[in-house]
Amino acid sequence: NAGVTQTPKFRVLKTGQSMTLLCAQDMNHEYMYWYRQDPGMGLRLIHYSVGEGTTAKGEVPDGYNVSRLKKQNFLLGLESAAPSQTSVYFCASRTPGQGGTQYFGPGTRLLVL
């Protein structure tokens, strides 16, 4: 049982390049989330999904797209990276029910030059 895994662990991009971050969970959770963590800003929700084939915007969705084609995977895409997207990205999944517990992946460090 690997929990929540993220790929890659670290990436450097040039402004304007695109990339996809992959999140996978093996706990059969319906809910999955993408956050970004920046110094002094805490964790902020980018997008989330309440089940396969569904996605919704969070607090800071601009510049990102997501897809949930399979229940176990949640992809975060950057179509045209900007230096403001330099951050640490965390994925999480949640146990059922409104009072569920969130489990986090180890994070992806992204540097956009």
Added chain:
Amino acid sequence: KQEVTQIPAALSVPEGENLVLNCSFTDSAIYNLQWFRQDPGKGLTSLLLIQSSQREQTSGRLNASLDKSSGRSTLYIAASQPGDSATYLCAVMGEGKLTFGQGTILTVHP
């Protein structure tokens, strides 16, 4: 919009001291409150989760309380150890989404 505030932003204590970390939130319509630990360069580890109907949860040397009506939670760490040094994050769950505080950086020195 839910806002979560953690006080203090940083705390440095000698080993063995008991300490309290504070978390406050503006909207009391929450489903649960969760305390996390984050080590430098690492992900988040869940420490304690308190459902909205509960008043406290305990795990080892950690005790978290919740007063939903006043919008406050505290994390009590007994007999602190250098290994407790980390950032502690408080987060509240509302309508399927977590809102995080900015964290308290704890340093326990020998």
